[in-house]
Every structure is written in structure tokens, then in C-alpha cells.
Amino acid sequence: MAPSAVEMEVKGETDTTAVVVPNPLDINGLASWRKKGAVPTGTAAFSSSDMFKSPACYTKPKAKRWDHILSTEAKSRKPSSLKGAAKYLSRPGMISLGGGLPSSENFPFEELSMKVPKAPGFSEGEIRASGRTITAGKHDIREGKSLLDLEVALNYGQSVGFAQMVRFVTEHTEIVHDPAYSDWNCCLTAGSTMAWDATLRILCERGNYILAEEYAFASALETAAPLGIRVAAVKMDEQGLLPGNLDEVLSNWDEKERGAAKPHLLYIVPSGQNPTGATQSAERRAEVYKVCQKHDIFIVEDEPYYFLQMEPYKSDVPPPSTREEFLKVLLPSFLKIDVDGRVLRLESFSKVLAPGSRVGWIVAPEQIAQRFAHHFDTSTQNPSGFSQMCLFKLLEEGWGHAGYLDWLMHLRLEYTARRDILLGACEKYLPQEVVSWVPPSAGMFQWFEVPWKNHPGYAKGLSHVEIEESIFTAAVDRGALLCRGSWFRADKNMAEEKMFFRATFAAASAEKMQEAIKRFGEALRAEFGI
Structure with missing residues (x-):
């Protein structure tokens, strides 16, 4: 059953007043929102989300301070002196002999073209037949053709990203999440994995503990370990992290036994959780947030699957038919319910546009976002200019916010159809006496539980690891690759009482998904002697 989106109240330390966010889906409304000032268009032009928020945002209180959780590394990083000098480039008549910004005359790219869909024609066939070709030229800005061109996009830029993309993600954040405090900021990232690595360096010291769901994204765990x-x-349960157990872990924390202070950071994937596919209801999110308030926990909300929320499996509930309905049925993010400024949201284009773009962004209190900018100044700098240019042309000039929401609604239907195909195959081919599952209501993963103690090898003394390996190998030998649940176990020292396997419905065709599930079923029957 899909988690419900309900009205809820989360009480914080500061009073918040309801404000009306201008409707950016209306062209006139968005134009009004943008009247505050033009987007900076120069090479390495400085920008911040504060340039692009609605006037309503500034009527809200500010976030609390987080000085006590900043790492030694984060506190040691200073703003880039070279990047800071870029602010003088906007002065009329300024001739720069300062920064080493190569002249665009030496960029061997005169123009870049791509063919993109026109809503609602999002299928590959429709793109080929009626898609729109968008071209970026080297000098479009000076020629009055665009707000971004190759002269700017292929040069060095500010670590927060190009202003043109910062504006889009800032507006998108306010449209979808409308944070309850005023001083939040966006900073572009080279994907969420890099953003998570930076998060750990900025907010943790070596030897610290962080909190995570008992089964968590393997790469996130592997980033923390080194x-x-x-x-x-x-x-966890079928809705993800259990707030009661979170409170229990924190309330009973024994520094001597654990060898470290109580954690101050929670890593969580609330929608379509990887690997379990669990999605937290609005009520569950509110409960988790209240526990984090009680123990002063900072929340890292990793949400690549947020827009892949679906109707319940075999439900008569119709999908949203308008953009307004779509936004209304989305479960509230932790960013949306955050009244203290205790949430860092990791956003990504990977699961909704293209993983190879390597472009995402973070949303966080200004104090934290600024630390990300300082960190990126001397590491990744900013995401690829090619990628930012392509995304700008697609999202800003091709679709606009309304068209992007149309695409997300389309993608939601595509993943719902894929999920239903995989679940239909599960019902047809899997021996349900030795495997069970809960239909996911978001994301791209299906989590299977296998009663491993019923396996014939258990009576012969085989361990959890050996039985899991035997089932995994039996499936591989039959040509079906699923992930072992143990790969995602957050605490490798805890004994596993249950056994799981993860399948994705994101990549394979309908026919191949059905065949893979059939092969997995054959492996289970052989392993359990059915």
C-alpha cells in the first residue's frame, strides 16, 4: 500500500508564518518572480540562490546555526581568492589580466546541437518525429540569443555552478518544497556520490558514527568507510526507518562501549529506498523529524527517486492528470517539513534525466551550503560545462518548469508500468512459499525476503553467508543477476536474522525482466528442493 500524503504539523523552535509562493507554472507569475534582477551572464559570474528566490521566502525565519557539527577540515577551508576576484569582472570597462581564464577563441567548439522532446511527445519515436533541435553557439550571449553560451559554459565557473542553472534549481526547489526558513541555498554538485563524500568531510571527523537505515545504499556506506x-x-519496516528505534539507539548511546560520541548526522533515503524500495509516509517522516529535533540530529536526505512515486500496485487510484495534482500528491520531503534548518537535501538529475550528466545539487542552510562551495573550490570546482549547457538548454529554453513537471509525470507512469510488469512476473513465476515481497510505491527496486532457515543447508549447518551465496550463484548460473542483501547491510558486525535479494525494474526490457524473474524462481525451487 502506498504511503499517504497527509497534512501534518511539525513544531520547531521558531514560529513560521504561512506565505504564498508565486505560481511559477503560470508564465506571468514566473516573470513576476524573476523581476528582482537579471541572471548574471559573464564568465565565472558570481551567483547564489538569494538572487532567485521569491519575495515570499524572505518573510520566513532563518535556520539555526550548525557550528558545533562542522569538521576541522570544513572550518579550515577558506573562500578561493582567485574565484573571489571574479566579482570585479562585472565592472564596466574592466580589462582582466588576473585569473587564468582561457580566451574562447581557443575553444574548438563553435556550436553544440541536441534534439529533445516537446511535451507531451516524450517517447523515443515521438522525439525522432517531432522533437525540437536546440543549438548552443559560442557567442549567443553577446548576440542576444541566449542567457548562456559556449564562451561561458566551457570556461571556468563558480563552484556553486553557472548562475543560469542555479536559478533553475533554486526556483524548482521553491516550487516543489517551499522550505519553511529563508536562508537556504543551492549548490550544484558533480552528482550525489560526490556530494555525499563532501558531506562526510564537512560534517564528520574520522572516528565519528553516523546513523543510517539497517540496509542502506552500498556506495554510501563504502564512501564512509575509508x-x-x-x-x-x-x-526498518516496510515503510523504512523506524523512529522508535532511532530514539532508542540515541537515548541509550554508550560512548564507552561504542568508543565514540553520540552521532549527530542521519543519512536517509525516504522515497523508494535503495535497496529495500521502502517509502516513508508523511506521518513517518514527521515522527523521524521529531526524534531528530529531540536529539539535535542533522538529516541528510538523499532523494534520487523522489519523483518516481507511484500509485499502489493494482490500485484503481488514477495518476495525477495536471501539474498541480502531481505536486499535491507528492509526499512531503524532509526539506519541506524542516522548520529548523536541520536538513541537507541531495538532489540529482541521474534518475530522472541521465546519470552521465554528473550534475546534481544540494539544498541546505546557507552556512552549510557555503562550506560546500569552499570545498568544491579546491576539488571538483563545478560540474562539467558541457553538461550544464545541455541541461540549461533542455530545462530552461526547451521545457521550462512546466515542461519539466510534464516530463516527471511521464517518467512516473513509465516506472509504474515497469514495476507492474516485474510484479506480474513475480506472481507468476516465484515460489511464494519460499520468497515474499512488498510492492514498492516509489523508486526502481524490488526487495525479496527469503526464509533462509528453511533452506536444506541450514539443517546441515550452513551459515547465512553460505546459503545466500548458494542461492545467488544458482540464479547467476541460470542467467539471472540480483544483488545480495548483505551487500547493503549498514553494520557489518551485526548478525543477520533475515535474508534478502534486490532486483531493479529500471533497465531491462519487459521480456527480459520476466525471463530473469522466471530464472530466479527456478533457482529458488532448485535450492529449496521444491
């Missing part, structure tokens, strides 16, 4: 950061696992 940094000397340990993970305290929080139990």
Missing part, C-alpha cells in the same frame, strides 16, 4: 566513519544501524 574516511574512518562508522555506521550505527537503525531498524
